Amino acid sequence: MNLKFFISIMTIICGIAIWPQELPSDNNAKPLPAPKWAIKYVPRLDHHKATIQIQQATTPALKDEQGTENEMTPQKQSQPYSDEDIYWLARIVSAEAKGESEIGQIAVANVVLxxxxSEKFPDTIKKVIFAKGQFSPVNNKSIFKEPTTKAxxxxxxALQGKKVINEDVYYFFEARTATSKWSKTRKVAAVIGNHTFTY
Structure with a gap:
């Protein structure tokens, strides 16, 4: 056999063998079964996927300050009052209204707040309380006593927003013990327990 002819025949045969064949299109063709080494990992992967889906479904969408949903930036939650605010407000309420009802105590706190x-007074609770000549517990030092739980x-x-008197009520006095004639000339807003609240 001619050598050149033999090489040509072999080249044609090899070309047919390696030429890419078009796969049959059969919509009903069944997929090949997964190898055994992969089967044991499938449940583990499915469980991981399910866990992620549950976490995504149960995590609420956060909103920014403009109310727009934002999954990355948590909404800022500022505390409405400081530890110093509650420290001094509780002490003035306890010193001024220890024996009063809850409404009477909140009313005293409302006056301070x-x-x-108001622009007529200092701008912090502590400064309001310690303003010269304003509250007798500062003068007699009872302001420094531990406040009661109720106070x-x-x-x-009151710091959380509960109000029992109007916002323009700035004064109160106890009629039985008050010595200031000026206090008694003020317009009365409310009488709660032993205290008279005035504008």
Missing amino acids: NRVK TESARK
Whole structure:
């Protein structure tokens, strides 16, 4: 056999063998079974996927300060009052209204907070309380006594927004012990327990 002819025949045969064949299109063709070494990992992967889906479904969408949903930036939650605020407000409420009802104690706290908001008075609770000649517990040092649990809770409620008197009520006095004639000339806003609250 001619050598060149033999090489040509072999080249044609090899070319047919390695030429890419088009796979039959059969929509009903079944996929090849997975190898045994992969089967044992399938449940583990499915469980991991399910865990991620559950976490995504149960994690609430956060919102930014403009109310837009944001999954990355948590919404800022500022504390409405400081530890110093509750420290001093609880003490003035306890010193001024220890024996009063919760409403009476909250009313005293409201007076202090009304002053803080007003331009006529200092702008912090501590400064309002220690302003010269404003509260007798500062003069007699009872402001430094440990407040009662009830007074602390009343002060906390007032700081959280509970109001029992109007925002323009800046004064109160106890009629039985008050010595200031000026206090008694003020317009009365409310009488709660032993205290008279005035504008």
